[in-house]
Amino acid sequence: MSGGGTSGNIRRVLVFTLARLAALFVTVVIGVYLTIVIAHGGGELDDLRKAQIRSEISEAFAMDDEFRDLTPEERNKLIQTEIEREETRLRLDEPFIYRSADYLWQAINLNLGHSEQMHSDGGSRRVYHIIGERLPATLLLFGTANLLVFFSSIFFALFLSRRYGSRLDRSVVALAPTSAAPGWFYGIFLILVFAFLIPVLPSGGMVAAPPPVTTAAYALSVLKHMLLPVAAMFISSIFISIYSWRTFFLIYSSEDYVEMARAKGLPPRMIERRYILRPTLPPILTSFALMLIGLWGGAIILEQVFNWPGLGTLMFEAIGHRDTPVIIGAVVIFAYLLAITVFLLDIMYAILDPRVRLEGGKHS
Amino acid sequence: MNRFMTGLRQIGQYPSAMAGILVILFLVGLSLYAVFAIPYRQALDLWRGGEIWQDHPRNAAPAWVNWFRLNNLPSTIIVEKSSADVESENFQGWSRVRIPLEFSYTYDEFPSEMNLFLKSRFQDKGPFIRLFWETPDGREILLGGHRPRLSHRVALSQDRNLERRLDAPPHMALLSLPDDIDKRKVLKGDYRLVIDAVFFEEESSLETKFISYGRVHGPAGTDHQRRDIMVALLWGTPIALAFGLLAAVGTTITTLIIAATGVWFGNWIDAAIQRITEVNMILPMLPILVMVGALYSRSIWVMLGVVVLLGIFSAGIKMYRAMLLPIRESPYIEAARAYGAGHSRIILRYMIPRVLPVLIPGFVTLIPTFVFLEASLAVLGLGDPVLPTWGKVLHDAQGESALYNGYYYWVISPAFMLMLTGLGFAMLGFALDRIFNPRLRSI
Numbered sequence: 001m002s003g004g005g006t007s008g009n010i011r012r013v014l015v016f017t018l019a020r021l022a023a024l025f026v027t028v029v030i031g032v033y034l035t036i037v038i039a040h041g042g043g044e045l046d047d048l049r050k051a052q053i054r055s056e057i058s059e060a061f062a063m064d065d066e067f068r069d070l071t072p073e074e075r076n077k078l079i080q081t082e083i084e085r086e087e088t089r090l091r092l093d094e095p096f097i098y099r100s101a102d103y104l105w106q107a108i109n110l111n112l113g114h115s116e117q118m119h120s121d122g123g124s125r126r127v128y129h130i131i132g133e134r135l136p137a138t139l140l141l142f143g144t145a146n147l148l149v150f151f152s153s154i155f156f157a158l159f160l161s162r163r164y165g166s167r168l169d170r171s172v173v174a175l176a177p178t179s180a181a182p183g184w185f186y187g188i189f190l191i192l193v194f195a196f197l198i199p200v201l202p203s204g205g206m207v208a209a210p211p212p213v214t215t216a217a218y219a220l221s222v223l224k225h226m227l228l229p230v231a232a233m234f235i236s237s238i239f240i241s242i243y244s245w246r247t248f249f250l251i252y253s254s255e256d257y258v259e260m261a262r263a264k265g266l267p268p269r270m271i272e273r274r275y276i277l278r279p280t281l282p283p284i285l286t287s288f289a290l291m292l293i294g295l296w297g298g299a300i301i302l303e304q305v306f307n308w309p310g311l312g313t314l315m316f317e318a319i320g321h322r323d324t325p326v327i328i329g330a331v332v333i334f335a336y337l338l339a340i341t342v343f344l345l346d347i348m349y350a351i352l353d354p355r356v357r358l359e360g361g362k363h364s
Numbered sequence: 365m366n367r368f369m370t371g372l373r374q375i376g377q378y379p380s381a382m383a384g385i386l387v388i389l390f391l392v393g394l395s396l397y398a399v400f401a402i403p404y405r406q407a408l409d410l411w412r413g414g415e416i417w418q419d420h421p422r423n424a425a426p427a428w429v430n431w432f433r434l435n436n437l438p439s440t441i442i443v444e445k446s447s448a449d450v451e452s453e454n455f456q457g458w459s460r461v462r463i464p465l466e467f468s469y470t471y472d473e474f475p476s477e478m479n480l481f482l483k484s485r486f487q488d489k490g491p492f493i494r495l496f497w498e499t500p501d502g503r504e505i506l507l508g509g510h511r512p513r514l515s516h517r518v519a520l521s522q523d524r525n526l527e528r529r530l531d532a533p534p535h536m537a538l539l540s541l542p543d544d545i546d547k548r549k550v551l552k553g554d555y556r557l558v559i560d561a562v563f564f565e566e567e568s569s570l571e572t573k574f575i576s577y578g579r580v581h582g583p584a585g586t587d588h589q590r591r592d593i594m595v596a597l598l599w600g601t602p603i604a605l606a607f608g609l610l611a612a613v614g615t616t617i618t619t620l621i622i623a624a625t626g627v628w629f630g631n632w633i634d635a636a637i638q639r640i641t642e643v644n645m646i647l648p649m650l651p652i653l654v655m656v657g658a659l660y661s662r663s664i665w666v667m668l669g670v671v672v673l674l675g676i677f678s679a680g681i682k683m684y685r686a687m688l689l690p691i692r693e694s695p696y697i698e699a700a701r702a703y704g705a706g707h708s709r710i711i712l713r714y715m716i717p718r719v720l721p722v723l724i725p726g727f728v729t730l731i732p733t734f735v736f737l738e739a740s741l742a743v744l745g746l747g748d749p750v751l752p753t754w755g756k757v758l759h760d761a762q763g764e765s766a767l768y769n770g771y772y773y774w775v776i777s778p779a780f781m782l783m784l785t786g787l788g789f790a791m792l793g794f795a796l797d798r799i800f801n802p803r804l805r806s807i
Binding site for chain 1 (some may be wrong): 660743
C-alpha cells in the first residue's frame with residue numbers, strides 16, 4: 001500500500017467507525033426509551049400508583065389515634081397535603097413525558113439511582129448494588145454452561161465433519177431435534193431424577209443452608225448445586241449446537257480450495273487449521289461474542305426452576321414489585337454491552353476478513 | 365412451486381420426517397377430539413374447578429400407575445341411594461328409614477378420603493340421622509349422629525372425634541381389623557354404611573351419596589383441586605398448536621414481507637428497517653412479555669399479539685434480506701416490471717414465493733419454540749387466567765411442590781405432551797431442512 005492510500009484508508013475507517021458508533025448509540029437510546037415506556041405502562045401505571053398512595057395514606061390516618069380529634073375537613077386537608085408530598089417525592093405530579101425523558105437521560109448516563117421497593121441482601125437500595133450482588137451467580141452458572149457447550153460442540157463438530165455419514169454422525173443428527181425443548185424443561189426432569197428418585201443432588205438453590213464456613217467446602221457446595229442446572233442447559237443445547245457447527249464446517253470443507261489442499265496431499269490437521277478453521281473464524285467469533293453477552297440477564301425461567309439467585313430471578317422479582325429502576329438498570333446495561341459487542345465485532349471482522357476490509361467504506 | 369412439490373415427495377424417504385408427521389397428525393387428531401368432546405365453554409367451567417369435581421379424589425395418580433405396582437391402588441367408589449328406594453316405618457307424624465349403602469372393598473391400599481354427601485328435603489324440621497359402619501367380620505361401629513342441612517357433607521376421614529375413638533385416621537381404621545391397623549393392612553370384603561334416618565315431616569326425603577376416594581383416577585390423575593388433569597392435557601393440545609402456529613405464521617410472514625419491501629424499495633426504507641431491527645435486538649423479549657403479563661393482561665391472545673409484534677423486526681430480517689437481494693436483480697422481476705406490475709404485486713407475487721420453500725424448514729422448527737414460550741410464561745405464573753394449558757398444569761405442580769410430595773405424574777404428563785410436540789415439529793423441520801437445502805446432501 002502506498003502512503004497516500006493509507007491515509008485515505010484511515011480516514012475512511014474513521015468515518016465508518018464514527019458512523020457505526022453513532023448508529024449504535026441511537027439504537028441504544030431508542031431501545032432503552034421503549035423499555036422505560038413499557039415498564040411504566042406508557043404512563044398508565046401512574047394512576048394505579050396514585051390510587052395506591054391515596055389508599056395507603058388514608059389508611060395510615062384512619063389507624064392513627066392522634067388524628068381522631070380533628071374535624072373531617074381538617075383531616076382531609078392533612079391527608080391531601082401528605083398525598084401531594086408523596087406524589088412530589090415520587091415525581092408523579094409531573095407529566096410522564098417529561099419524567100420519561102429524565103429517566104432516559106439518567107439511564108444513558110448509567111446513573112441508575114435507587115430502587116423503589118427492593119434492596120440487596122446487604123440492605124443497599126442502590127440499583128448498582130442490587131444488580132452487582134446477583135451478577136456473580138449468573139455469570140458463574142451461565143458462563144460455565146455456555147463455555148462448556150460452545151467449546152465442546154465446536155471440537156466435537158470438527159471431529160464429526162471428518163466422519164461425515166458415520167453412525168456417530170447420524171445419531172447426533174437424529175438427536176438434534178431434542179433441542180426443541182429449553183433448558184428449564186430438562187431441568188425439571190433432572191430434578192425429578194437426581195433430587196427425588198435418586199436423591200444425590202440438591203433440587204435448587206446455590207449453596208447449602210447454612211452455608212459452609214470454609215472456602216473449600218463452600219466451593220464444593222456451590223459446585224454440587226451447579227451440576228443439575230449446567231447439565232440441563234448442556235443437554236438442551238449441545239446437540240443442536242454440534243449439528244449446526246458440523247453442517248457449517250461441512251459446507252466450508254467442500255469448498256474448492258479445500259479440495260485443492262487435499263489434492264496437494266497436505267495433512268488433515270493442517271487442512272483443518274488453515275483451510276477450514278481460518279475462514280470460519282469470523283462466524284465462530286461472532287457466535288462466541290453473542291453468547292458472552294447472552295450471559296447478561298441469565299435466563300429468567302431456568303433460574304426460577306432451580307431457585308438460582310441470579311439476574312433472571314432479580315428481573316422477575318423486579319417486575320413483580322413494579323420496581324422500574326431495577327428493570328431499567330438491567331436493560332440499560334444489557335443494551336450497552338450489546339452495542340459494545342456489536343461494535344467490536346464490526347472492527348474484528350474488518351481485521352479478520354479481508355473482503356470486509358476492502359468494502360467496509362463503501363458498504364453499509 | 366415445482367421444487368416444493370418434488371421436495372414434498374421426498375419426505376417419504378426420511379423416517380424421522382415420517383415420525384414427525386405421525387406425531388403432528390396425532391396431536392391434530394387429539395385437538396379435534398378435545399374440541400368436540402369438551403366444548404370450549406365447558407372446558408373453561410371445568411378448569412375453574414369447584415363443586416363440579418367433588419366426586420373426584422384429590423391428587424390421585426393416573427390409573428396406569430397400577431401396572432407397575434405389586435399392590436393395587438384403589439379407585440374411587442361411589443354408592444348412591446335415596447330414601448325413596450328403601451322401605452320405611454311410618455308413625456304418627458314421623459317416620460324412620462334405614463338406608464344401607466353397600467360396597468365391596470377389594471384393593472390392597474386404603475382410600476385417600478371418605479365423604480358422605482346428604483341432600484335432604486324438608487319444610488321446617490329437618491331429619492335426624494345416625495351412621496353405622498358394618499365390617500365384613502360382623503363388627504358394627506357407630507359413626508355419630510347428624511342433623512343435615514339441605515345439602516350436607518359428612519367428612520368421615522376428617523372427623524377428629526372418630527379418629528380419637530378409633531385411634532387412627534377413620535378411612536384407614538374403618539377398613540381394617542383393629543389389630544391390623546398398625547400394619548396398615550386392608551380387610552377386604554363387603555362393607556355397609558347404614559344411615560338410620562328419622563324424618564319429622566311427611567314430605568321429607570333424603571338422598572345419600574357415599575364416596576370412598578381412590579388413589580388413582582383416569583388416564584392422567586387429578587390435581588390438588590380434584591380437577592382431572594386429562595382436561596388440561598386434552599385442551600392444552602389445541603391451544604398449544606394454535607399458539608405455536610399463529611405465532612410462527614405471524615412472525616415469519618410479517619418479517620418476510622417487511623424484508624422484501626426493504627429490499628425492493630432499497631434506499632432509506634431499507635436502512636430504516638435495518639435500524640429498527642437493531643433496536644428490536646436490544647429489547648429483551650421475555651422480560652417484556654413478563655411485564656405485559658404483570659401489568660396489562662395475561663390473556664394468551666394478548667401475549668400472542670406481543671410475541672408477533674416483537675417478532676416482526678426479528679434478526680431473521682437480515683437473513684431474508686441476504687436471500688432476497690439477488691432475486692431483486694433476476695430477469696423475471698425485470699420482466700414483471702416491464703409488463704407494468706405494481707410494487708405490491710412484485711413483492712407479494714414474485715419475490716416472496718421464490719424464497720418460501722427455503723423458509724419452510726425454519727418455519728416448522730419455529731412452532732415448538734413458541735409452544736415452549738407459552739409454557740415458560742405459564743410456569744412463571746403468567747399463563748392465561750382461564751384456559752387450561754400444559755404450562756399451567758406444570759405451574760400448579762410447582763406451586764404444590766409436586767416433586768417433593770411424590771406426585772411425579774403431575775409433572776411428567778404435561779412435560780410428555782410438550783416434549784412430544786417439540787420433537788414432532790423439530791423432527792419434521794430438520795428433515796425438511798435437508799430436503800429443501802440440498803447443498804448439504806451433495807457432500
